[in-house]
Amino acid sequence: MGGRRPGRVVISEAELEARVAELGRAIARDYAGREPVLVGVLQGAFVFMADLVRAIPIDLATDFVGLQSYEGGAKSSGQVRLVSDLSLPIADRHVLIVEDVVDTGLTLEYLRRNLEARRPRSVRVCVLADKAACRQVPAALDYVGFTIPDVYVVGYGFDYQGFYRNLPYVAALEGG
Ligand code: IMP
Numbered sequence: 001m002g003g004r005r006p007g008r009v010v011i012s013e014a015e016l017e018a019r020v021a022e023l024g025r026a027i028a029r030d031y032a033g034r035e036p037v038l039v040g041v042l043q044g045a046f047v048f049m050a051d052l053v054r055a056i057p058i059d060l061a062t063d064f065v066g067l068q069s070y071e072g073g074a075k076s077s078g079q080v081r082l083v084s085d086l087s088l089p090i091a092d093r094h095v096l097i098v099e100d101v102v103d104t105g106l107t108l109e110y111l112r113r114n115l116e117a118r119r120p121r122s123v124r125v126c127v128l129a130d131k132a133a134c135r136q137v138p139a140a141l142d143y144v145g146f147t148i149p150d151v152y153v154v155g156y157g158f159d160y161q162g163f164y165r166n167l168p169y170v171a172a173l174e175g176g
Contacts (some may be wrong), residue, residue, distance in 0.1 A: 006154050006164055011146055013128070016156060016169065019145050020048070023126060024055025024141060027096065030051030035059050036094040038121075041111065042066040044100030047157035047165065048128045048145075052098060063088045069107040080110040093167065095120045101129040101148075105139035129153065129170070152154050 027036075038056075039106055040049035042064050053062060067083035102108050108125065115123055127142035133150050148170075154160050155167030164171075 002114040004160060004173050004176035006167060006171035008172045009169055010151065010153055010172055011156070011170035013084045013169045015146075016051070020051045021055050023143050023145060024052060024057075027126065028058045028111050031056075031094060031096070032058050032115075033062070034094045035061065037061045037063055037088060038096050038098050038126075039090050039115070040064045040098045041100065041107070042084065043165065044157045044159070045098050045128070048100060049098045052121075052126070061088060061093075063090075065111065067111060069106055080107050082114065089135055090115065090118050090120045093120050095123045096142075097125045099124065099125065099127045101131060101153070102127050102139050102141060103131045103134045106137060108139050115164055128156075 002132050006059065038049065038053060038060055040046060049062070053060065063086045064084070065082065065086055067080055069080045097108070097111060097115070099108060112123055124142040125140065127141050128145040129148045130141060130144045130146070131150055132147050152160070153170050154164035154173050154175045155170045157165050158170060159165045160173050
């Protein structure tokens, strides 16, 4: 891992728990009776998604897409690839994309276009962490957990070269 390790805590466990509960309540209110499909973006969103769905007490379905935008390091390649697709049809469904972080916005806009081509009834976005200062393309975000500075983070689903996703909090990657 090149000597780079989790350092300063950026979002604590308690902050994550409280904010996920708030997001869940807002989503439940907005989507009551609509049976949304929550689409988690692998791998980064799997921890957030698991906590989020348990905080949304309405009927909903879940599915996942696998996207790759970074080649395993800490720098954007600017290229996005669909590496695994949804298993459910989403035509006529209300889709809520669940993302770990929006940085340049390239991954999200690629996914939004891809999903909209399947004629869902609506597509909205819930993101855990917004690096708002890093945007290269505009991204409309409907639910934002935290706005974070332009630091590379690990933990709670975020990885560095495949490691640290299992930390129960979000920390800045330091050293190296
Ligand atoms: P974007 O296309 O630049 O918006 O990047 C979004 C994707 O880059 C996310 O889904 C993550 O997989 C990855 N990413 C961006 N910033 C970080 C970070 O700080 N830690 C871990 N992954 C990140």
